[in-house]
Amino acid sequence: MDFLRPASWEEALAAKAEHPTAVPIAGGTDVMVEINFDHRRPEYLLDLNRIGDLEEWEVGEDSVRLGASVPYTRIMENLRGELPGLALASHTVASPQIRNRGGVGGNLGTASPAGDAHPALLAAGAEVEVESVRGSRRIPIDAFYTGVKRNALAADELIRAVHIKKADGPQQYSKVGTRNAMVIAVCAFGLALHPETRTVRTGIGSAAPTPVRAKAAEEFLDAALEEGGFWDNGKIITPSVAKQFADLCSAACNPIDDVRGTASYRRHAVGIMARRTLTWTWESYRGTAARTEGVA
Amino acid sequence: MRVNFTVNGRKQEADDVWEGESLLYVLRERMGLPGSKNACEQGECGSCTVRLDGVPVCSCLVAAGQVEGREVVTVEGLADFAKQRAEHGGCASGACGTSLQDAQQWAAKGQDSQTGEGTELAPIQQAFIDAGAVQCGFCTPGLLVAADEMLEHNPNPTDADIREALSGNLCRCTGYEKIMDAVRLAAARQGEAV
Numbered sequence: 179m180d181f182l183r184p185a186s187w188e189e190a191l192a193a194k195a196e197h198p199t200a201v202p203i204a205g206g207t208d209v210m211v212e213i214n215f216d217h218r219r220p221e222y223l224l225d226l227n228r229i230g231d232l233e234e235w236e237v238g239e240d241s242v243r244l245g246a247s248v249p250y251t252r253i254m255e256n257l258r259g260e261l262p263g264l265a266l267a268s269h270t271v272a273s274p275q276i277r278n279r280g281g282v283g284g285n286l287g288t289a290s291p292a293g294d295a296h297p298a299l300l301a302a303g304a305e306v307e308v309e310s311v312r313g314s315r316r317i318p319i320d321a322f323y324t325g326v327k328r329n330a331l332a333a334d335e336l337i338r339a340v341h342i343k344k345a346d347g348p349q350q351y352s353k354v355g356t357r358n359a360m361v362i363a364v365c366a367f368g369l370a371l372h373p374e375t376r377t378v379r380t381g382i383g384s385a386a387p388t389p390v391r392a393k394a395a396e397e398f399l400d401a402a403l404e405e406g407g408f409w410d411n412g413k414i415i416t417p418s419v420a421k422q423f424a425d426l427c428s429a430a431c432n433p434i435d436d437v438r439g440t441a442s443y444r445r446h447a448v449g450i451m452a453r454r455t456l457t458w459t460w461e462s463y464r465g466t467a468a469r470t471e472g473v474a
Numbered sequence: 475m476r477v478n479f480t481v482n483g484r485k486q487e488a489d490d491v492w493e494g495e496s497l498l499y500v501l502r503e504r505m506g507l508p509g510s511k512n513a514c515e516q517g518e519c520g521s522c523t524v525r526l527d528g529v530p531v532c533s534c535l536v537a538a539g540q541v542e543g544r545e546v547v548t549v550e551g552l553a554d555f556a557k558q559r560a561e562h563g564g565c566a567s568g569a570c571g572t573s574l575q576d577a578q579q580w581a582a583k584g585q586d587s588q589t590g591e592g593t594e595l596a597p598i599q600q601a602f603i604d605a606g607a608v609q610c611g612f613c614t615p616g617l618l619v620a621a622d623e624m625l626e627h628n629p630n631p632t633d634a635d636i637r638e639a640l641s642g643n644l645c646r647c648t649g650y651e652k653i654m655d656a657v658r659l660a661a662a663r664q665g666e667a668v
Contacts, residue, residue: 179494180493181493181539183539183542203537205535206536206537207517207535209537210496210517210534210535210536210537211516211535213496214516214534215515219494223493223494225537227540273517273641273643274620274638274641275517275520275523275530275531275620275642276532276535278529278530278531279531279535279536359642360518360641360642360644
């Protein structure tokens with residue numbers, strides 16, 4: 179094994195071009211587990227810790243450019259206002275020790291369906307900025323996940339940043355597990371209201387081969403909210419509408435039975451989380467409820 | 475490969491480090507510092523917690539090569555680290571720190587002080603002894619490092635704060651109540667001292 183230590187982003191891209199099999203390591207919270215357990219013996223480890231830019235973020239007009247290695251701790255502390263869904267998701271990541279090291283770039287690189295950031299990114303709307311010596315491109319988050327632990331990166335590309343739309347309305351995140359800390363999601367759900375476009379976006383984790391949006395549920399809810407004038411009159415969402423939305427979210431799942439839970443439980447739980455997060459965000463949108471914090 | 479880094483305030487050099495090796499392995503097997511414990515090797519248990527540039531991390535998940543030029547504090551250096559912080563707000567002179575030899579021979583010589591004063595230990599260490607928060611002791615080093623860091627920036631933690639800060643540290647003796655007592659005790663003593 180070789181340990182590559184590029185001092186700059188350009189050096190990192192050159193190294194990745196020369197050694198496409200090199201495994202990038204930043205927080206190490208996924209990669210080191212695989213090495214410790216002898217599940218993986220990469221030819222090259224490509225250390226990204228020396229590239230300071232990757233730990234920086236910029237708040238722009240419409241979006242936040244989040245460096246790939248910004249630790250979850252920083253997101254929770256600094257971006258709660260701009261990225262409430264992702265901040266809530268970050269809070270559910272493992273433990274303080276892990277949150278101090280891990281970041282969204284690693285979640286995207288690993289592309290596990292259980293990654294905690296994915297549902298929040300899908301719900302908020304995001305683009306992944308990837309680069310190689312051939313150039314830079316932005317991959318829409320909807321096109322990023324291509325299979326179980328597979329993503330749209332080419333072999334010579336590295337994830338540099340994620341551009342996440344700033345919240346224009348309430349966002350929520352919910353995750354099912356056996357305890358609050360140190361839990362890989364049995365399943366997870368992110369929801370974002372977008373009052374500016376009068377749309378609702380969702381993200382489902384751990385309930386399909388990849389993180390997915392419940393698009394049929396979104397379309398149904400968008401139409402129902404429009405038809406009932408809910409965005410203007412701020413009325414409580416009709417229970418039958420919430421139920422239909424929840425059922426459609428369950429239907430968007432394509433889960434499996436595994437050690438953490440059964441497929442039918444996951445479908446059920448996603449429906450419950452869909453209804454709850456819709457209620458929480460809508461109450462917050464109506465401005466009648468004090469509740470702004472989610473429950474992990 | 476060779477790795478140069480600072481351990482407990484002193485510059486150290488590790489040779490013949492395998493590229494896939496963890497910081498934990500380097501500390502235990504190459505530096506002779508077995509205070510940081512090796513248990514789950516997947517970041518679940520927190521028993522290998524050290525501070526990397528001041529931040530608590532699982533040393534089993536840090537590749538050795540990633541610590542080049544960086545600062546690590548282990549439980550063996552915690553007493554001196556806490557002393558310097560209390561007296562000088564950190565290590566100003568560069569003459570502080572715990573040498574490798576001292577760290578290798580380090581043992582918890584606590585006192586039955588009841589007040590936590592006149593001890594060579596870090597306040598959090600003495601509080602763990604006084605509160606009876608140590609059973610088999612395997613989780614203790616990680617808990618000490620994590621709890622000490624929390625008290626550094628949150629001197630008046632609520633129970634919820636303590637639980638959150640220590641949520642990445644497992645105690646399989648399940649001695650959590652006494653551990654909570656110890657952290658509350660350390661916080662109270664810290665408050666009295668100011």
